[in-house]
Amino acid sequence: MSAFFAGLALLPSGWAKNVRLEVDAGGVLSAVSPDASAAGAARLAGSVLPGICDLHSHAFQRAMAGLTERRSATADSFWTWRDVMYKFAARLAPEDLEAIAAQLYIELLKGGYTSVCEFHYIHNGSDGRPFANRAEMSERLVRAAARVGIGLTLLPVLYQTANFGGVPPHEGQRRFVTTVDEFLGLVGALRDSGAGDPNVRIGIAPHSLRAVPPEALRDAIRGMDATDAAAPIHIHIAEQTKEVDDCVAWSGRRPVEWLLANHSVSSRWCLVHATHLTEDETFALARSGAVAGLCPTTEANLGDGFFPLPAFLAGRGAFGVGSDSNVSTSSVEELRWLEYGQRLLHRRRAVAASPAMASPGLVLYQGAVAGGATASGRPIAGLAPGQRADFLVIDADTPFLCGRGPDELADAIVFGGNANPIRDVFVGGEQVIEQGRHARQEAAQAAYRAAAERLAASL
Numbered sequence: 001m002s003a004f005f006a007g008l009a010l011l012p013s014g015w016a017k018n019v020r021l022e023v024d025a026g027g028v029l030s031a032v033s034p035d036a037s038a039a040g041a042a043r044l045a046g047s048v049l050p051g052i053c054d055l056h057s058h059a060f061q062r063a064m065a066g067l068t069e070r071r072s073a074t075a076d077s078f079w080t081w082r083d084v085m086y087k088f089a090a091r092l093a094p095e096d097l098e099a100i101a102a103q104l105y106i107e108l109l110k111g112g113y114t115s116v117c118e119f120h121y122i123h124n125g126s127d128g129r130p131f132a133n134r135a136e137m138s139e140r141l142v143r144a145a146a147r148v149g150i151g152l153t154l155l156p157v158l159y160q161t162a163n164f165g166g167v168p169p170h171e172g173q174r175r176f177v178t179t180v181d182e183f184l185g186l187v188g189a190l191r192d193s194g195a196g197d198p199n200v201r202i203g204i205a206p207h208s209l210r211a212v213p214p215e216a217l218r219d220a221i222r223g224m225d226a227t228d229a230a231a232p233i234h235i236h237i238a239e240q241t242k243e244v245d246d247c248v249a250w251s252g253r254r255p256v257e258w259l260l261a262n263h264s265v266s267s268r269w270c271l272v273h274a275t276h277l278t279e280d281e282t283f284a285l286a287r288s289g290a291v292a293g294l295c296p297t298t299e300a301n302l303g304d305g306f307f308p309l310p311a312f313l314a315g316r317g318a319f320g321v322g323s324d325s326n327v328s329t330s331s332v333e334e335l336r337w338l339e340y341g342q343r344l345l346h347r348r349r350a351v352a353a354s355p356a357m358a359s360p361g362l363v364l365y366q367g368a369v370a371g372g373a374t375a376s377g378r379p380i381a382g383l384a385p386g387q388r389a390d391f392l393v394i395d396a397d398t399p400f401l402c403g404r405g406p407d408e409l410a411d412a413i414v415f416g417g418n419a420n421p422i423r424d425v426f427v428g429g430e431q432v433i434e435q436g437r438h439a440r441q442e443a444a445q446a447a448y449r450a451a452a453e454r455l456a457a458s459l
Contacts, residue, residue, distance in 0.1 A: 001025065002429055003041035006048040006393075008406060009034075012366070012382045015406035019048070023389040026198060027428025032383050044393045046423055047409060049365070050382040051114025051390035052331045053151070053372030056234070056272050056293045056322025058119055059101040059141060063452040064088050065327050067459065078240050078302045084459075086172030090126055091458045094140050096451040097122070101144035103448035104326055106438045108150060110420065112331035114390035114427050115151030117322070117376055119205050119234060119272070121159055121176045123186065128174030134182065135189050142190075142200060148440060149432035151390065153376040154190060155205035155234050158183045158220050163210050164250035176207070180216050184223040191228065198388070199428060201377045203232030209247060209255050214262070221263070232268055232377040234293065235259070239273035239304050256281045265290050267318070270375040275305045282308045286315030291375040296337035298324035306345045309338065313352065313363075320371030332421075335364040335414050361411035389429035394421050 002023045009019035011032065020036035023029055068084045101118075108116055122137050124130050131137070138156060145152040159176035162169050169177050178186070187204060194200040204224050206212040212220070224231050238244055238255045247255045256277055259265060267289035274285065274292050285292065294307055302325075312319065321334035328334065339360050342351035352360040352367075366382075373381035380388045394401065394409075400416035401409065413421055425433035432438060 001030070004044055005036075005038040005041035006044045008409075009048040009383055010050060010365070010410070012384055015409070019383070021048075021383065021389065021391070023429035027389055027430065028379070029383065029385050029387050029389050032385055044424070046394045046396045048383070049112075049392045049394060049413075050369050051380070051392055051425070051427070052112055052365075052368050053153075053320060053376045053378075053380055054108055054113040054116040054323050054331070055270060055291065055320040055372045055375040056119055056295055056324050057104070057108075057116050058121075058325060059104050059144075060089065060092055060097055060122065061085065062104040062107075062326035062329075063096075063100045063448070063455055064325070067456060078304065079242070081302055083172070087459055088455060089122055089175060090172065091455055092122060094131075094136050096455060097137055098140035098144050099444075099447035099451040101141050102148055102440070102444045104329065105145055105148045105150045106441055106444055107329035108323065109148065109425050109427075109433050109438065110422065110436065111329040112392055112422050112425075113150070113323070113329075114392070114425060115153065115372075115376055115378065115380055116145070117153040117155055117232070117234065117270070119155050119157060121157035121205075121207060123156070123178055124175045126175065128177070130182070134186050135193075138186065138190055139193075142194065146199070148438065148444070149427050149430060151199045151376070151378060151380065151388065151427060153201040153203055153232060153378060154194075155203045155232065156183065156186050156190065157205045157207045158216065159207045159211045160216055161211055161213060164246050166213055180219045180223065183220060187224065188227065201232070202228075203234065203377055205234040208236040208243070209258065210243060217263075230268060230377065232270065232375060234270040234272060234375070236272045237274055238276045239299075241276055241305070244276050254278065254281065256285060260284050260288060267291070267374055268377070270320070272322070273299065273304060273307075275299065275307055277308055279308075279311060282311045282317075283315045286312050286317030289318065291371045292317060292319040293322055293375060294319055294334075294338055295322045295324035296334050296341055297328040300337065300341065301325065301327050306341050309342050310346070310351055313354070318371045318374060319367055320375050321368050330420070331368070332414055333418075335361070335368060338364060339414070359407070359411050361414035364414060365410050388427075390427050392422050393424035393426075395423035
């Protein structure tokens with residue numbers, strides 16, 4: 001048992017003073033007590049926030065940052081970006097993935113994410129054949145997460161087709177493709193190897209409706225349900241208008257409309273992006289309890305569009321944020337741009353706020369904590385008994401936070417500037433970032449540099 005004391009902490013009910021956090025030997029909060037004594041507790045060096053779950057990451061893409069930005073001979077879009085991504089992914093070796101993931105996960109910890117949902121689709125060798133150990137690439141991600149101390153929900157991806165209607169996969173996708181039986185075997189092996197580890201959860205990720213035919217989607221979910229009926233299910237959906245148009249041409253329905261009509265979508269589902277929704281789809285998605293996985297910096301980078309946030313919040317929809325292509329590793333930046341995108345679109349301020357909650361920063365932060373926890377399938381829903389002791393300590397000396405009390409602090413953290421205000425980070429009660437540093441950061445950066453330089457030179 002260990003105990004920590006915070007002069008100010010953000011609890012699910014709001015800000016509280018003089019909070020004592022008691023953590024059991026398994027890294028779970030056994031008691032959270034406001035207006036408590038600090039006797040025998042380690043005093044934390046600033047205000048405390050719950051950690052956020054990064055609910056959507058493709059770790060290997062961190063090493064692509066800056067390599068996809070140059071203008072091409074044709075109109076640049078998500079689809080031209082994807083061509084470069086395929087070339088990059090084709091060259092990725094297992095040791096590269098582990099090095100990139102370890103570096104990324106340290107950056108995510110520093111950026112306020114205490115856990116990550118890894119949407120992982122590189123299963124095969126560069127020739128398209130399975131590794132001798134089918135879980136080789138997945139295990140590299142588990143190893144990287146364990147080494148740096150971040151919580152992990154690993155989501156192996158099912159990928160079979162290039163587009164709706166069973167279009168065969170092309171060469172750039174051959175590292176992703178598996179049968180349903182192969183996929184479920186991989187998921188089962190990962191679940192068995194991670195059994196008993198409180199920092200690891202295994203779910204599934206049918207890549208998208210265009211990449212997973214209806215029968216395969218049905219069989220994969222049934223197979224997962226047979227062994228873990230509560231496992232998270234994540235899926236890319238309605239990210240681009242072309243995807244929506246292709247889905248309508250194939251089925252007569254839009255992607256979210258089709259999914260809601262054909263599957264029992266619930267809170268175990270995370271619909272990633274869901275950018276292009278009708279009003280009916282928006283409210284139906286909110287009612288389903290599924291989490292909208294929003295990745296504003298990547299969605300901006302790829303030119304995806306704007307999620308219908310005001311209507312979704314009005315429908316009491318659940319949301320979280322993710323780093324996706326990892327052009328940003330800051331949780332605060334994702335929250336800021338979620339709000340700023342809406343301000344640009346609607347030409348008004350404080351879009352996420354409501355009559356019941358005037359602070360957009362607090363609405364976004366609390367919403368991302370809750371939605372990220374749901375999407376992860378792990379007990380990380382904030383500073384409350386029974387939840388993992390995942391939390392951040394804010395540096396009180398950060399200039400843009402000076403003089404900010406509880407009423408302004410969340411807004412100052414989200415909207416105050418680009419300097420990182422996070423001083424310390426704890427995961428499962430263990431300190432992994434101390435005064436902005438990770439114990440393994442030099443070694444991780446050296447391994448990452450070697451991998452990134454080799455991969456960039458090979459493009």
